[in-house]
Amino acid sequence: MDRTERSIRVLPYGDRALLVEVAGRAEAEAVRAALERTPLHGQRELVPGARTVLVVLDRAPSELDDAAVRRLPTSPGAAGPGGARVELAVAFDGPDLAEVADLTGRTAAELVEVLTAVELTVAFGGFAPGFGYLTGxxxxxxxxxxxxPRTRVPAGSLGLAGPYAGIYPRASPGGWQLVGRTDRVLFDVDRDPPALLAPGTVVRLRAVG
Structure with missing residues (x-):
């Protein structure tokens, strides 16, 4: 089941999963969204990455699964409507706010205006439980x-790095540019689901303070 078609590569992953490899982040998001809308028979979980989607099944994958996955839309913009929507209240007082504003040719107020005007989407999780890589x-x-990098970044810190924004769910080392902070709990084992920012979630930032 190692096939390449329209930049999709489908590989068996253990005895109960398929790994779908695509060209980039937008294609992976389109595949994830399509499989959420129309799951494979026995689909248990989707684990998206920057260029992959792991499809966990409750059975062994088949040639029919391989064919179905290779027919999924991969064009950017094919992901369709977003998932859950979350608004996060953010105090934009991060230690790197002025530096990021300068790097982008804006005042701090103008930078905050842009960050609160855009819709961000959780593309995939990683780094730590509850950490979502936000695109947009x-x-x-x-x-x-x-x-x-800093040896300790406080929990709730909003950072920027490359094409991504992200919020640290707990205190940890980190090298992202910190522009703000939120009090929301991003990961709670007693919550269902534990992660507030699951892949596909649409996020808006609201300035407070």
């Missing part, structure tokens, strides 16, 4: 990671 930043807000 305009290209002019793509800034590099810090040259020297």
């Amino acid at each position: 930043l305009p290209p002019e807000l793509h800034v590099p990671r810090r040259a020297t």
Whole structure:
């Protein structure tokens, strides 16, 4: 079941999963959204990545699954309507706010205006439980990671790095540019689902304070 068609590669992954490899982030999002709308028979879980989607089944995959996956839409914009919507209240007082504003040729107030005007989407999770990689930043807000990572970033910190925004669910080391913070709990094992920002979730930022 190793096939390549329309930039989709489908590989068996253990005895109860398929790994779908595509050209990039937008294609992976289109595949994830299509499989959420129309799941494969016995589909248990989807685990999206930057260029992959892991499809976990409750049975062994078949040639029919391979064929169905290769017919899925992969064009950017084919993901369709977003999933759940979450608004996050953010205090834009991060230690890197002024530096990021300068890097993007804006004042701090103008930077906040752009960040609160765009819709962000959780493309995939990683780094730590509850950490969602948010896409949708305009290209002019793509800034590099810090040259020297911090040894401790407080929980709830909103950071920017490259094409992504992200919020640290717990205190940890990190090298993203910190522009704000939120009090929302992003990961709670007693909540169903535990992660507030699951893949496909649409996020809006609201300035407070």
